[in-house]
Amino acid sequence: MSNHIGEGHSEGHHDQGFIKTYIFSTDHKMIAKQFLITSLVFLAIGGILAAMIRWQLGFPGQPLPFNLGAILPDSMAPGGIILPEFYNSLVTMHATFMVFFALMPLMAGVFGNLLIPLQIGADDMAFPRINMLSFWITPVAGAIMLASFFVEGGAAGAGWTSYAPLSTSGEWTGVYMGQILWLVSLIILGFSSITGALNYVTTVIAMRAPGMTWFRIPLATWSLFITAWLLLLAIPILTGGLILLLFDQTIGTAFFRPEGSGEPLMWQHIFWFFGHPEVYILILPAMGFVSEVIANRSRKPVFGYHSMVVAIVAIAFLGWIVWGHHMFQSGMNPFLGMSFMATTVVIAVPSAIKTFNWMGTLWKGDIHFDTPLLHAVSFVALFVIGGLSGIFLASAPVDIYLHDTYFIVAHLHYVLVGGSLFGIFSGITFWFPKMFGRMMNEGLGKIHWVISFIAYNLAFFPMHNLGVQGMMRRIYDPNQYEFLQSLQSTNTFISKSVFVFAAAQIIFAVNFFWSMKKGKKAGDNPWDSNGLEWACPSPPPHGNFAEVPVVHRGPYEYSHPDREEDFWPQDEPIDLGNNAPSANPENEYGE
């Protein structure tokens, strides 16, 4: 796969051999591409698992189409009919791959690596070799996770949340080795996030170019920086919990098992204390990409840049004190219900600030409907739905009814697919030229967007209705319940829409690889953008900048009234004839 990536920028990697350039590279841009290819593969795997889940729900008890059953062993789908235990593995592994192996590396691994050094004007990450380690941990952990499908008992089936005591013993699930491999894989993977985050935090603090003050940092880097803090603080908590769970499984401890006075709810507290910041790890970077793309493609400064930064920090902070809303019905002390309800609804405030600021950015703009913008605006439109449905679930009494139903499945997919994934598409299509020196095909990009957007909504919006009708999540066959039988036609419709959505991603893959080789050559700055990443060649050579850039202004000086051109690169020297540089560089930016 690295053959595809390398073309066109070999001149940058002078006196580095093939292996050092493409495999054990310490160049942040190459590591970003390695993360990109790997996590897109995992995204595809997660998607295939989702398609199988939807097959069972749309066409329960029918053999998988295209004779797929012949590929799968009898322990998963004899005669092509998915078994209940395999269904539980599918549900568990779909979420695991999507959350840990697709979205997290796509956010932090790809864009953290690509954008942070380029946007702050650094030549690389603070610790390039640790950065390389951070990448290489991922395929190792991924291989272990994939291997768990093929051990006796199959892959983990206790849900991606692995609630104890279900997850503590194969006695309850029939999955012994698979659950252990799940834990081992995630423990290993945690080190990838921790080492990566360490690098991002250090790089942003220590390696900013002269003049790159905190409030001149582009919002993509701001959100990645805050995300890195969340990773650094949240992942060790998960890793600690996973190690305790592994002990419960393998050496007979009872941290989470009630026999021996363990506490099952303790696992949920640990998991969600990590898990809720994790949600913001998965969405904050996308918010950053969307801010960049909307400002650039509507040729306007980001509306309320400072409040956007404050909102990112506020979301990240509040993200630590809301975990109990996952546990309203778990037997947590009901007095905590009110506290967690209050903190949870308050998160709506910074989320609303961001949404209104994106709309404010579009207002009176000069909107160019390129593929990145279509995805970015889709992000806003769909994040609104995901945010509003969150209010139902934040209200503890309403959550009594909606908890663990398809309403939550709809909600989380509006945030993580409608939000995160469309944000990632926006980011990939926007920064593709910087990564590969070529533009993605605009026609294919628009076709991919329009099919994805429509099919996505047809697939996920009706899930709200399933939830309101009481359909539980993670059930192999809803028809077991008489009161859910009338929902079969909705389920079948949803499944068909999911298949269309999945098929549309083939268009993206084709466009991606075709454009890498054959796309129109991109100049240094194809989007007439202001950020420092556009001040170096596409793709940037090893070391990025020929000389250290000096930053004179904020990143969103679009359509400035004093200028002919509608953009004003951050590093363009100040014309002393017109605008004398102000003594305090902070003051050059607005307010």
Add this chain to the structure above:
Amino acid sequence: MNLSWLMPESVSTFGPALDNLYYVILWITGIVFVVTEVILVYFMIKYRHKEGRKAEYIEGSSKAEWIWTSATAVIVIAIAFYSKGIWDEIRHPDMFPENAYELNVTARQYEWNASYAGPDGVLGTADDILSRNQVHIPVNEPVIVNLESEDVIHSFFLPEFRVKHDAVPGAVWPIWFEATQTGEFPLACAELCGLGHYRMGGTLIVHSREDFDNWLSEMQMEAEDGE
């Protein structure tokens, strides 16, 4: 296809209050949703790129930020306080009804076992009456269910009653509700509990008090015959 946003009919005393809260949130979020999306689409059309158009250089507005920050805060905090009242009514330990009929429900993979006080009138003794996957209760009387689990976490879900609570091994969690109608209603497991999770269903049977007493004595006689 059933694309309804209406809650199924509720048959518990706190059901209507909970449903009202749901509809209030549905209205608020529905209006915000429509207004936001309409404005978004309107901006897309109105400010689309045209030859010669230049965007207006606007960096923001603290007034606008204050308006939408405080408006959002007021709405969501109001929802939280409204929710608190209903939450307390359902879950606050002091609000648990006195003189409620009490029974135990113990979950295990993949069944619900209910037990009722036997002739001695005390729950949790050897003469308890048992029923599997059927939970019997009297109508128009508050009922306390002591939820337990023998193995993993299950979740006791009575959709029409707006009741859902996890049954956690190693602890007993009491919940209460009061049925307003007689009849048979689905009981479901809402927490992934293993490969048979999807078929861990049962029935909640609501009797009139008279029928309920009859059922209890029938069960007692059966139990005695068994001995």
